Amino acid sequence: MERVRMLVVEPSEIAPVGRLGEWLGAAGAELDVVRAPEIPAPSALDEYDALVVMGGGMGALDDLDHPWLADVRALLSAAVSRQLPVLAICLGAQLLAAAAGGRVAPVKKGPEVGTLLVAKRDTAADDPLFGALPLTPDVLQFHNDEVVRLPPSAQLLASSPACENQAFRVGICAYALQFHVETTPDTVLDWAESMPEAASTARPGQLDPEHLERFHAELAETWEPVAERFVRLAATPLEQRRGTRALPMA
Incomplete structure (x- = not known):
């Protein structure tokens, strides 16, 4: 497999690409990491095989305080239009939803924080990234907002009791994960220290x-x-991604 290039957008220094970046690199991806407010124009996507957008402490529509959020949404919208593979995490997932016609709002039941499970939906069974996952995979939750309405073209892939729209796919290859998979223990402990009110909602012992x-x-x-499969997806020609839900063998 030829090496693929991925543009990684980090909206905040507190939510780096972390272990996800290590996994993508080990699978054959070359990552160009940019951090807000230095957001490339959509035309920059011509140079890349995939787009990754990470999380952050701001809201997906906090444009007044963070005007560059509109640039990230424009980048995501362009990627979806081009059918470029996208992997969007937490805030990134909310930005993808907003860019594609969904709606984001505060979690009705309050922050969802801790080492929890999500449940795959039946529709994820033949998905290239989610199909091989366990029925209830472990994830790290740390968010105050959620996607309350999916974009019109979205397919729901995973849910939780607190937030229904935990993972979804927009179009054929733009993936959104409300939860985190890229963290390290130190990252989570830093979040807990800087956001004690949200951290206090985790069940006892989960942030030890x-x-x-x-x-x-x-x-x-x-x-x-899953990161390895995303790299393979990015390396798959567009015509093949359109024609089948299966990925070529590594």
């Missing part, structure tokens, strides 16, 4: 260092193969 170490080892076993 020892628990986070064990949890992240299991997280890698589940989600590193």
Whole structure:
């Protein structure tokens, strides 16, 4: 497989691409990482095989305080129009939803925080990224907002009791994950320290260092193969992505 180039947008320094970047690189991707407010124009996508957008502490529509959010949404909209593979995490997922015609709002039940599970929907069974996942994969949750209405072209892939729209696909290859898979224990502990009100909603013990170490080892076993499949998707010609839900063998 030829090496693929991916543009990675980090809206905030507190939410780096982290282990996800390591997994993508190990699978054969070359990452160009940019951090807000330096957001490339949509025309920059001509040079890339995929787009990755990470999380951050701001809201997806907080344009007054962060005017560059409109640039990220424009980038995501262009990627969807081009049928370029997208992987959008947490805030990135909300930005993708907003860019494609969905709606984002605060979580009705309050922040969703902790080492939790999501449940695959039946529609994910033949999806290139989600099909091989366990029925209830482990994920790390740390968010105040959620996607309350999916974009018109979206396919729901996973849900949780607190937030229905945990993972979805827009079009044929733009993926949104409301949860985190890229974190390290230190990242989560930093979030808990800087956002104590949200962290207090986690169940007892879920943000303890020892628990986070064990949890992240299991997280890698589940989600590193998904990163590998995303690299393969990015390397697959557009005509083949349109014609089948299966990916070529590595």
